[in-house]
Amino acid sequence: MIAANQNDTARDGRLSGDLEEFVTVMVADQMFGLPIDRVHDVFIASSLTTVPLSPPEIAGLLNLRGRVVTAVDLRRRLGLTDRPTAGDVMAVGLEHKGESYGLLVDSVGEVMKLSGETHEPSPVHMDPRWVKLSHGVHRLEGRLLIILDVDAVLAFDAEARAA
């Protein structure tokens, strides 16, 4: 499918001729895509240090090769129920304003190259919270891929204060 996509755009040279690459992650059976240039690494989030009194979105702090990474639970960020506690949690390493974050997800999938062709703005009736955090949707075969706006996802600080 990826190859097909690639060929299509290469031939047609459509308006967004560039292919964008996304790392796909699964959260509560929904597939999300993160722009690959924002993803530093993917790791297992183990031995989390919870931070008392912290915003609920923050799952804790963890040591990633000598750096302290703030783990943000994507489920909580999206207003979903907490994942059933079992086994290791996967995290996607991101950087935002010079700080390291780990976005906790259910699982990490593949890297997809997508063209603008399949991209659409978020449906109007989507949960407004999700709309705020996303950059539209890609129509894939059989499923939809919501593109996450990394900066918006990690910008809960200001939002929380406003509320």
Next chain:
Amino acid sequence: MDELLREFLTETSEHLDTVDVELVRFEQDPNNEKILSNIFRLVHTIKGTCGFLGLPRLESLAHAAETLMGRFRDGLPVTSNAVTLILATLDRIKEILAELERTAAEPEGEDVDLIGELERMASADETTLLAEAAAAPAPEPEPVEAEEPPLDVPPLARELKPGEVTLDDLERAFLEAPGPDEDFTAPAPMPAAIVAEPAPVAEAPKAQAPKVDPAKPEPAKAEAPKAEAPKAEAAKPAARAQAKDNPSQENAAAGGENVSKVQTIRVNVDTLEHLMTMVSELVLTRNQLLEIARRHEDNGFKVPLQRLSHVTAELQEGVMKTRMQPIGTAWQKLPRIIRDLSSELDKKIELVMQGADTELDRQVLEVIKDPLTHMIRNSADHGIEAPAERRAAGKPERGNIRLNAYHEGGTITIEISDDGKGLNFDAIRKKAVDRGLGTEAEIERMSEAQIAKFIFHPGFSTAKAVTAVSGRGVGMDVVKTNIELIGGTVEIKSEQGKGSTFTIKIPLTLAIVAALIVAARDQRYAIPQVAVLELVRVKKGSDHQVERINGTPVLRLRDRLLPIVPAAKVLGLDGADADAGDEGFVVVSQVGRQRFGILVDGVFHTEEIVVKPMSTKLRHIPLFSGNTILGDGAVVLIIDPNGVAKMVDSGKAEQSYGFEEPAETEATEEVETVTLLVFRGGGESLKAVPLSLVTRLEEIDATKIEWVGGRPLVQYRGKLMPLVPADPTIHIKSEGTQALVVFSDGDRTMGLAVDEIVDIVDDVLDIELATDRSDLVGSAVVRGRATEIVNVAHYLPLAHEDWTRGGPPRIANLSRTLLLVDDSPFFRDMLTPVLKAAGFKVIATGSTEEALQVLAADKRIDVIVTDIEMPGRDGFALVEAVRAQARLHDVPVIALSSGVTPEAIERARRLRISEFVAKFDRSGLVAALAETQPDVRTSLGEAA
């Protein structure tokens, strides 16, 4: 070197450069005023900057040169002698600058020779100048200066060609000038350029000694290439070599030798910072290795590891040293500031600085620089009195500000003391009451040390406040914040009439600190060792056991009661119930003068930790100052004792002995006190009303009361305010003064006429309801006396018939049902009319259980307003239960609380509580209710 000084050096060498060139041009074209004024301006700037930086030698030189040039401007003929002299002066300045660059201090020595010459020339008129020229070959006594020979230049020149601009002179000046020029304009780094500067001057003597002036240009020229040698060391020996020719130069030369012995190299700060980070990481890794080695007793790593450990420690120390700077660099500007302030304020102030060589981390230095300046300014401005005042007080006219820095343990102590008038505690007390930082009674009871702390209160010292308080003022809160930011503390000692002492304690460095690793429940935390005074093991039945006063834990420690903060409780960890928390260790800490104990479950060991800053997402939590990675790789949070102390302090201010933790306390033993205004108004018994409902207390002239339509009114703040007697038996006075308790709501005001205002008290409200009278909520025992608690809601409609009906939110809300939960019948009665007035159908309940029953009865509830602090299951428990029910998942909840902590807010946010409203904030409540209405969904979305 100080940034300021560096800038000055760069700038001044540029200026000197220009002056050199311009002077020569000027000599050729003495009538060009433009050139002259340009030179004049540049020299003036140099003079000004030198004065600002406290460089008297340079300043006086520049000043003398400026004076002479001023004379040129006034029409004194421009003689080559004069120009030469000025150029010589410039050279001297450059030489001093070079020394300044090397040692960051103005070299010892005097310039009476040059200055005398300059002054003489400036004061002389044309004829005497010319005449004197011949008679003045050696006007100065045996000089002590290396620069003495350049002085010889003018006389020699004069002897030969008095009063004229000769070709030789011009050429010499020309040749002398370009030398430095080349250096300055070269792209080479500035230090090298300046350091190379002295060379031409130093070479000059050699040339002059054996030869007469006309020959001078050649040697000077010959030496010029040497001057360009990039290293100071190269130039210096040359200077020394020549010094031997002239014994009088030895002093200066010896000085030069001393300086060159200390080999220094300039390193970019970033390089050092990077080095520091790497060493920090190394320390971490070493710790990890040690941890591993500890687990495997018998391995061959032990010895090399020990060595590694030692080397690391030494390396760490060494790198730390590179970052150290004497605190004096932060003080450099202070004498000047004091000097300026003295003249500005017309005070006589002496600044004494001790321990300027005390070294501390440059990062720390940066942070405390501004606070220090600020505090010195404050001491001069507010502390030291005017000379007359001081005389009257029997003190010497000259005020004294002492700045003292010294090492003490792992910290640096800086004391700023003045012998001024001290803090005006009365004014601060008054101001504190005015600002609502506490009730009069509370503040009256506070010790002076506690009162003094108010000056650090944010906003306590607005411009207005400074005049009113006449104490310390502007921005002390910023000072405190800055210092606390780096883990420091500020203390104030002040005696009225004798002066104040501020003691600042700051850590030596911020990057690596020793910390005690403790456990609270199942998690580890680090507490900076600096803050730990001692550890006490507490156990039930042992010598040291935690006791409780009204539910608040305390520890008897050497016959004193120590407030105890259970870590698990402040951290909001689960299972922090009253009893389980009483065993473990008490970490006795002190912040400022506040001593307290942090109760933890376990203590492990101390460890050197590398402090990493908190994520911006977590920085709002006051309890943590950062985080770190321990030897075993785990991330732990560093507890900030200042944050904990704040909880202790705020608890005190609330007179509840506890900590400001309404959300976290198991409210069973918590008793809430209410501040009441007690007054007499009809009948024998006292009456009271919660002070927070009262807008103002007034005493008005009874003659001003007007009667309109049989109702008493008074003109109040440009409006008519209806008066209502507190009791039908009260007769509103027609003469004398009438005491009024003013209530207001929006722009409506009413005055409750009372006989007499008795007191403001803080007491536990235990109301017995009185159902038969609507003007009373009930009665309670206040300060041991039966007191009737007035129902304000009863009076409001008497004053304004539309009071309870008013308010725009009402109309739309009519159909909405509101569940009010509050354990206090007083508040229920207080709030019900308000809520009804806002258009809600109100169901009032007194406990979480009761509320849940109402909710379970399948009543349609549109909004819940609940008290947070309630006995048994508190408001949070209620909301948790509510949120657990799908049907009520989205019901807006407004929480009422008398004190709100960040933790409580946090918890509220998690529970999607729309708003926290102070208990008496009626308009806030109504506004919050109005907000829950328009679109419940979005407001919830925002809240969560």
